[in-house]
Every structure is written in structure tokens, then in C-alpha cells.
Amino acid sequence: MPVDMRTFLAHVELATPVLTAAGCAGSGRELAQFFDLHRLGALVTPSVTMAPRAGRPTPRMTETPSGLLNAVGLQGPGIDAFLERDLTWLAQRGIRTIVSIGGGTVAEYSALARRLTDAPGVTAVEVNLACPNLEDRGRVFAREGGAAAEVVASVRSILRGDVPVIAKLSPDVADIVAVARACVDAGADALCMINNPLGMSIDTLTLRPALAAVTGGLSGPAILPLAVRCVWQVHEALPGVPLIGVGGVLSGSDALQLILAGACAVGVGTALFHDPYACLRIERELEDLLQARGFQRLADAVGLAHRPPGSSPRIPLEENTP
Numbered sequence: 001m002p003v004d005m006r007t008f009l010a011h012v013e014l015a016t017p018v019l020t021a022a023g024c025a026g027s028g029r030e031l032a033q034f035f036d037l038h039r040l041g042a043l044v045t046p047s048v049t050m051a052p053r054a055g056r057p058t059p060r061m062t063e064t065p066s067g068l069l070n071a072v073g074l075q076g077p078g079i080d081a082f083l084e085r086d087l088t089w090l091a092q093r094g095i096r097t098i099v100s101i102g103g104g105t106v107a108e109y110s111a112l113a114r115r116l117t118d119a120p121g122v123t124a125v126e127v128n129l130a131c132p133n134l135e136d137r138g139r140v141f142a143r144e145g146g147a148a149a150e151v152v153a154s155v156r157s158i159l160r161g162d163v164p165v166i167a168k169l170s171p172d173v174a175d176i177v178a179v180a181r182a183c184v185d186a187g188a189d190a191l192c193m194i195n196n197p198l199g200m201s202i203d204t205l206t207l208r209p210a211l212a213a214v215t216g217g218l219s220g221p222a223i224l225p226l227a228v229r230c231v232w233q234v235h236e237a238l239p240g241v242p243l244i245g246v247g248g249v250l251s252g253s254d255a256l257q258l259i260l261a262g263a264c265a266v267g268v269g270t271a272l273f274h275d276p277y278a279c280l281r282i283e284r285e286l287e288d289l290l291q292a293r294g295f296q297r298l299a300d301a302v303g304l305a306h307r308p309p310g311s312s313p314r315i316p317l318e319e320n321t322p
Contacts, residue, residue, distance in 0.1 A: 003290045004297040005283070007041070007264045009124060009242050010164040010189035014041040014096065014265065017298055018255065018283040021246050021269030022047055022100040022126060022168070023072070027086035028093075034276040037095045039283075041265060045086065047102035047128040050111055052078035062201055062210040067223065067248075068270050069199050071216035074102050074131070079115050091121025098166065100126040101155075104134040109151050113158040124164040127155055127188075130195040130217075142170035142195065145182025156187030164189035166244065169230070171197050171223075176230050177237045190242040192267065193230045197223060219270045224248030228261050235262020235303050250278075252285025259286075259298070260305040 007017045016039070023046045025031050037043055055075030062069050076082070090097045099122055103109040109127065116122055129142035129151060141147045148167065156165045167183035169176060171194040180191055196217025201210040209215075227247030235243060245258030246267035255266040271278035295301050 001296065003287050003295055004299075005287055007298055007302075009166065009244070009265065011162070012123060012164055016041040016283050017259070017263075017265040018279045018286070019098070019244065019265055019267045020044050020272065020279060021267035022128065024269035024272050027082070028090050028095060028097075031272075031276055035280060037090075037093070040096070040279055042096040042098050042123055043090065044098045044126060044267065045082075045100050046076055047074050047100040047126075047131075048076055048079055048082045048112065049074055049102055050079050050108050052076065052081065057212040059210065059212055060216070062216075064199070064201055064218070064220075064222070067199075067218050067220035068273075069201055069211060069216040069218055070196070071211045071213035073213070079112060083115065083119055087119060087121055095121070096123045097121055098124045098126050100128050100168070102128040102131045103151075104131060106135075106150055106154050110154045110158055113155040117159050117163070122163055124166055124190075125155065125159060126166040126168050126192055127152055128168050128195070129183075130168070130170045140170065140172075142168075142179065143173060145179045148179050149182040149186035152183045152188050153186040166190045166192050168192040168195050169234075170195045171226050171230050177233050180234045180238060180241075184238060184241055188241075190244065191234060191238075192244040192246060193234065194223070194227045194247045196247075197226060219247070221248040221250055221254075224254055224257070228257050231258055231263050232261040232305075236306060239303065239306075249282060252282050252287075252289050255282055255286045256289050256301070259301050260303070262303040262306065264299070264302050 005016045019041045022044045056073035060071045101112040129148050132138040167188040199218035200215045203210045231245045243263045244265045245263030250271045268279050
């Protein structure tokens with residue numbers, strides 16, 4: 001029997017747990033030339049800002065062992081063009097769309113929420129908390145619970161109640177559970193983790209930083225263990241909160257790690273840069289793994305690794321089972 005792959009973000013049902021990660025799949029048209037976007041759990045847009053942004057100077061991407069460093073800088077057309085061009089295109093086709101937003105002040109996040117609250121086609125809103133707070137010496141909102149909670153509360157107070165608010169958290173904090181708890185207390189319906197940790201690479205030929213911005217976000221398989229750890233810790237502390245696991249997912253096995261740690265959905269990002277079909281392949285691999293282990297529903301695997309040994313009826317596989 002096929003596995004029931006449905007999952008829920010708050011009250012919103014998704015047909016599959018595999019989503020795109022913000023900033024890695026464009027706004028839909030890019031992937032639509034390869035497959036039907038209805039086959040995704042949801043498409044997550046790049047983080048939208050109030051005004052158009054050109055992004056950071058080049059070079060702003062560089063490869064590292066098992067990863068990718070980027071310092072793109074929230075390049076985008078701004079909310080007006082996004083609503084008119086991108087969101088309209090997605091809504092007309094009935095694509096489940098999670099709109100990611102980013103701002104430099106709490107007021108900017110509030111203004112973005114106001115523009116989205118009556119916009120058609122918004123499945124949920126992801127609040128990118130890894131943005132610099134211009135009113136606090138440029139320190140990112142995700143750095144501690146109070147700053148993150150203020151943003152989440154402002155967005156939640158404005159958006160319609162039927163639109164879930166997802167807080168996207170950074171691993172570059174002393175206590176990610178404390179930040180997660182603060183976001184949930186402020187009204188977040190779900191949490192997404194992790195945003196890219198900061199990294200740096202130096203070109204040994206030029207003897208200069210490889211990125212013009214010096215530091216950038218690290219993505220790719222190098223950060224999967226970090227994402228699994230963060231999901232595990234937050235699920236352990238907040239077991240009833242829906243979690244989206246993001247970071248280094250290249251295969252169904254990677255996705256299953258995040259689900260066993262407590263995620264009910266997974267985001268695919270860097271893999272899309274070299275394989276536009278990655279989401280479909282990962283979903284298929286994940287379903288095959290669940291089926292081989294005796295699961296009839298994806299929901300039964302969420303957080304399973306937290307249960308005591310011997311409490312699961314699942315059938316262990318031979319070591320050579322794919």
C-alpha cells in the first residue's frame with residue numbers, strides 16, 4: 001500500500017511534506033518548466049521586501065567542501081511587483097504558496113503583512129528572522145527571543161487568522177529552544193529551521209575573502225547535522241509545534257533524518273541548483289524508505305527517534321537495503 005504522505009502546518013493540509021526552500025526555487029516560473037508545481041507540498045518564495053533590492057556586490061557565491069556560501073542579500077523586485085507579477089501567477093494556477101518576508105524594522109514586517117493579508121493565493125507566511133535590525137546596530141532579529149518575538153507578534157496581529165505564520169530560525173544563537181519558545185508564545189503557528197549559518201572562505205590565490213561581503217550563509221550537505229540537531233532540540237521542548245526541517249537535504253534519507261528528529265515537512269534548497277527535479281526525487285525516495293520500514297503514514301514517523309528503544313513496531317532493514 002502507498003504511504004499516506006499528507007502533513008499539516010497548523011490547520012493547512014499539504015499533500016506531501018517536501019517543499020522548496022526560500023530563495024532556491026525562484027517564484028515558480030523557473031521550476032514550472034520542468035514539472036507540475038502541484039506536485040510540491042508548497043512553493044516557498046524568496047524573501048520579499050518592501051522596496052526593490054539589487055542584492056550585494058559580486059562575487060556573492062562560492063563553493064566549499066560539501067557546501068555553498070552565498071551572500072546574495074535578499075535581491076528582489078519588492079512587494080508591489082511581487083504581488084502584481086509573481087503571486088498573481090501562482091494564485092491563478094492554484095499553487096500552494098508560502099510567502100517569505102524580510103525586513104529591516106518591525107514596522108517593515110508589519111507593512112508587508114498588511115499587504116499580504118488580503119492577497120489571494122497565500123497559503124502561509126514565513127517570517128525570515130535572519131535580517132539585520134536597523135534599529136539595533138544591525139544585529140539580526142533571530143539572535144534572541146525578545147527581538148524575534150516582537151516581529152512575529154506584529155505579523156500575527158495583522159494577518160488573517162486562517163493564514164499560518166511560520167518563524168524561520170537561525171542556528172547562530174546560544175539557545176535555539178529559547179528563541180523558538182518565544183516565537184511560539186508570540187503567535188507563530190509553525191517554525192522553520194534552520195536558516196543558513198554564517199561562514200567564510202578565503203581564496204588562497206588572491207589571498208582575499210572569496211565573497212565580496214566577506215561572510216555568507218553556508219548551505220548544502222555540510223549543515224544537515226546542524227539542522228537535525230536544532231530540529232531535535234526544539235521538538236523535544238515543543239512537541240506539539242509543527243516544524244519544517246531545512247538544511248542540506250539531498251536525498252530521501254536526509255529528509256527522513258529530519259522527520260525522525262521531529263519535522264513534519266522538509267525544505268529542499270541547494271540541491272535544486274544542480275537538479276531541478278530534486279523535490280520530486282526526494283519525495284519518492286522518502287516514501288520508499290517509509291514503506292520499506294513498515295509505515296503506513298508519514299505522520300507516524302514524525303519525532304519517532306525521540307521514543308524509547310523498543311517502543312516502535314517498525315521493522316529494521318538489512319544494512320544493504322537501499
